[in-house]
Amino acid sequence: MNTLKNQIKMSTPTNLKVLISGAGIAGPCLAHWLSRTHLSPSITIVERSPSPRLTGQSIDIRGPAIDIVKRMGLEDAVRERHTTEEGTRMVRSDGRSFAQFETGETFTAEYEILRADLSQLFLEATQRLGNVKYVYEDSVQALEQGEKGVDVTFNGGSKERFDLVVAADGSTSPTRSMILDEHVLRDSYNFLGQYIAFFSIPSQANDTKMWHWYNIPKGLAIMTRPHRTSKTIGAYLCITTSARGKRDQVVEEALDSGTEETKEMLHSYFENTGWEAKRVLDGMDTADDFYMSRAAQVKLPKWTNGRAVLLGDAAHATFGVGTSLAIEGAYLLAGELGKIESSEDVPRALEKFEGVFRELYKTMEDLPPGFPQLAFPQTAWGLWVRDTLLWFVSKTKLYKLLKEDSGMDWKMPRYDWRDV
Known part of the structure; x- marks a missing residue:
C-alpha cells in the first residue's frame, strides 16, 4: 500500500514554478534537465542583456x-561545432x-567549442x-523568502512569486548577495590578478589549426586560436599582474571608461611587442565582438539558502573547468529536485544537491599552485625558466605522468528522467 501511495505521489505533477537568473550555460542547461523531471515545471529565465549573449x-x-x-x-552537435583546434604551440617573437x-595533452581538450556555440545549443x-x-x-531587483515561496521584484517593475530561485548569472552575480548572508559572502570573490580581452580577427592563408601562445615580460601574452569558420580566428590579449588580488590601475580605469578607452590601453601595452602584435591589434580595432574581463575565482562555504541556490560561476567560478562544473551542477540540481513530492520539499532538495555536488567540486576547485602568475612571468628571467620547463615537458612527454583530475573517477548519480 505504501509503495502504491509513493507511486501515485511521484506521478502527480507538482507544477513547480522556477526562476533562473542568467541565460548563459548553467541556466539553460538546468532548464533542460528540470523539464525532464516529473515536476511539470514552469520556468522563467531572466537575462539582463537585451538579447542572447552569443559571443565569448x-x-x-x-x-x-x-x-x-x-x-x-x-x-x-558539439562535435560539429568543434573549434577545429588540434593542439597548442608556444612561440617566440619570430613565430618559431x-x-x-597535441589535443588531449594538457592544454587543448577533445571537446573544444566557442562559448557562443555552446550557449546557442543550450x-x-x-x-x-x-x-x-x-x-x-x-x-532581479530584490527577493524575499517565505515559507510558501520567494517573492521576486524585477527591475522592469513586475513582481512574482516562485517556488525556487536560481542565480546562474556569472562570477559577478548581482543576485548572489540577495540569497546569501554577508558573512557567507565575505572574501568569496577572488581576483586572480589577470585581465583577458578576446575578440575575432580575419584569418589568413597561413593560419594553422593550433592554439598559438606568445608571452612577453611584465605578464603580457598574445594568443590566437582557430575557429570552426575559415573566415576568422580568435585573438586573446592577457595582462597579468605580479600577484593574485593585485590590480593594474591603468587597466581598471580603462575598463571603467568604456570599450574605446580599453582598446587604446591595449594598444599602449602591446604595440611593438613582437610576433603578430600588429595584426592582432589592427583586428581588434574593427572587431564587433570585443570583450574584456577580470579573471576571478569564486569560492563559497555555502550555495543554498531556503528556496534559493547559486549555480555555475555565480557559485564557484573556477578557471579552466567552469563550464564543466556548470553543466554538472545543473544536472545534479535537477536530479535532486526531481525526487521531491511537493514544493515544500524544495529546501531539503537544495541541501541534498549541495552535499552531492561538493563531492565532485572538491576534486576540481583548486587552481594550479602559483597560477596564473607562473604561467605569465613578469621578468625575462622568469620567462626563460618557464619556457625551458615547457620545452622539457614537451620533449619528454612528462605530462603523461601527471593525472588530470577533472572528476573522471567520480560516479555520476542516476536519476529518473522522462523524454521531452
Missing part, C-alpha cells in the same frame, strides 16, 4: 560533463615554436519547450 572565448568540456552532454543528445602539445534545446520562457533586458 573558446571553452572546453571535460570529465562527467561530457557524459551529461551526451545524455542531452547534443554530442554530435619551442614547445608543442538555448535552442530549451526554446522549443513550452514550459520555458526567456525574458531579456530585465533582472
Whole structure:
C-alpha cells in the first residue's frame, strides 16, 4: 500500500514554478534537465542583456560533463561545432615554436567549442519547450523568502512569486548577495590578478589549426586560436599582474571608461611587442565582438539558502573547468529536485544537491599552485625558466605522468528522467 501511495505521489505533477537568473550555460542547461523531471515545471529565465549573449572565448568540456552532454543528445552537435583546434604551440617573437602539445595533452581538450556555440545549443534545446520562457533586458531587483515561496521584484517593475530561485548569472552575480548572508559572502570573490580581452580577427592563408601562445615580460601574452569558420580566428590579449588580488590601475580605469578607452590601453601595452602584435591589434580595432574581463575565482562555504541556490560561476567560478562544473551542477540540481513530492520539499532538495555536488567540486576547485602568475612571468628571467620547463615537458612527454583530475573517477548519480 505504501509503495502504491509513493507511486501515485511521484506521478502527480507538482507544477513547480522556477526562476533562473542568467541565460548563459548553467541556466539553460538546468532548464533542460528540470523539464525532464516529473515536476511539470514552469520556468522563467531572466537575462539582463537585451538579447542572447552569443559571443565569448573558446571553452572546453571535460570529465562527467561530457557524459551529461551526451545524455542531452547534443554530442554530435558539439562535435560539429568543434573549434577545429588540434593542439597548442608556444612561440617566440619570430613565430618559431619551442614547445608543442597535441589535443588531449594538457592544454587543448577533445571537446573544444566557442562559448557562443555552446550557449546557442543550450538555448535552442530549451526554446522549443513550452514550459520555458526567456525574458531579456530585465533582472532581479530584490527577493524575499517565505515559507510558501520567494517573492521576486524585477527591475522592469513586475513582481512574482516562485517556488525556487536560481542565480546562474556569472562570477559577478548581482543576485548572489540577495540569497546569501554577508558573512557567507565575505572574501568569496577572488581576483586572480589577470585581465583577458578576446575578440575575432580575419584569418589568413597561413593560419594553422593550433592554439598559438606568445608571452612577453611584465605578464603580457598574445594568443590566437582557430575557429570552426575559415573566415576568422580568435585573438586573446592577457595582462597579468605580479600577484593574485593585485590590480593594474591603468587597466581598471580603462575598463571603467568604456570599450574605446580599453582598446587604446591595449594598444599602449602591446604595440611593438613582437610576433603578430600588429595584426592582432589592427583586428581588434574593427572587431564587433570585443570583450574584456577580470579573471576571478569564486569560492563559497555555502550555495543554498531556503528556496534559493547559486549555480555555475555565480557559485564557484573556477578557471579552466567552469563550464564543466556548470553543466554538472545543473544536472545534479535537477536530479535532486526531481525526487521531491511537493514544493515544500524544495529546501531539503537544495541541501541534498549541495552535499552531492561538493563531492565532485572538491576534486576540481583548486587552481594550479602559483597560477596564473607562473604561467605569465613578469621578468625575462622568469620567462626563460618557464619556457625551458615547457620545452622539457614537451620533449619528454612528462605530462603523461601527471593525472588530470577533472572528476573522471567520480560516479555520476542516476536519476529518473522522462523524454521531452
